[in-house]
Amino acid sequence: MGNLLKLLDPYRWLVGGVIVATLIGGFLWYRASLISEGERRAEHAAATARAEAQALADAQARNMQEIADEAQQHYTQELAAAKTAAASANAALARLRGQSASAADLAAASQSALGAYAASAERDIDWCAERLVRTGETAAGASAAAHAFHDAWPRTFDEAMTLQLQTMKGNAK
Numbered sequence: 001m002g003n004l005l006k007l008l009d010p011y012r013w014l015v016g017g018v019i020v021a022t023l024i025g026g027f028l029w030y031r032a033s034l035i036s037e038g039e040r041r042a043e044h045a046a047a048t049a050r051a052e053a054q055a056l057a058d059a060q061a062r063n064m065q066e067i068a069d070e071a072q073q074h075y076t077q078e079l080a081a082a083k084t085a086a087a088s089a090n091a092a093l094a095r096l097r098g099q100s101a102s103a104a105d106l107a108a109a110s111q112s113a114l115g116a117y118a119a120s121a122e123r124d125i126d127w128c129a130e131r132l133v134r135t136g137e138t139a140a141g142a143s144a145a146a147h148a149f150h151d152a153w154p155r156t157f158d159e160a161m162t163l164q165l166q167t168m169k170g171n172a173k
Contacts, residue, residue, distance in 0.1 A: 060164060071149045078142040085135040089128055096124045 106114065 060161075063164070068149070071145060075142055075145060078138055078145070082135055082138040082142065085131050085138065089131040089135065092124055092128050092131070096121065096128070 106117075109117065
């Protein structure tokens with residue numbers, strides 16, 4: 001063993017250097033594997049975040065489509081109600097015209113018949129006016145709903161998020 005040490009004595013610095021280099025290399029390899037593991041974890045976290053963002057965007061798109069479908073259904077119902085009201089008003093107008101008396105009929109009618117005719121005409125005119133106002137309100141509501149729906153439809157993800165937050169707070173436009 002003493003001979004071996006004498007033989008290695010001139011190479012002592014070389015052997016020490018090899019040992020130190022091996023230790024440094026091992027440490028650097030260990031650090032590189034830690035950095036690589038951190039990068040893999042960061043990539044996984046980023047992929048998870050992207051998947052969650054896409055899922056959120058898809059859910060919001062479905063939510064907006066449900067809102068659009070509901071608005072379309074409401075609009076269709078309001079339009080049908082407006083058409084029904086218009087048809088009723090036209091029928092009442094036709095009935096009123098059918099009941100109208102000529103000047104000769106009015107001149108020959110008794111006082112009570114004139115009173116009944118005037119009361120009937122007044123009821124029909126009031127009914128027509130009420131229906132006309134309701135039809136106008138229905139049309140105005142449908143128009144306002146259509147404009148609000150168009151204005152509220154988001155163009156970007158940020159606008160969709162803003163609308164969602166406003167809706168949740170009860171402050172939707």
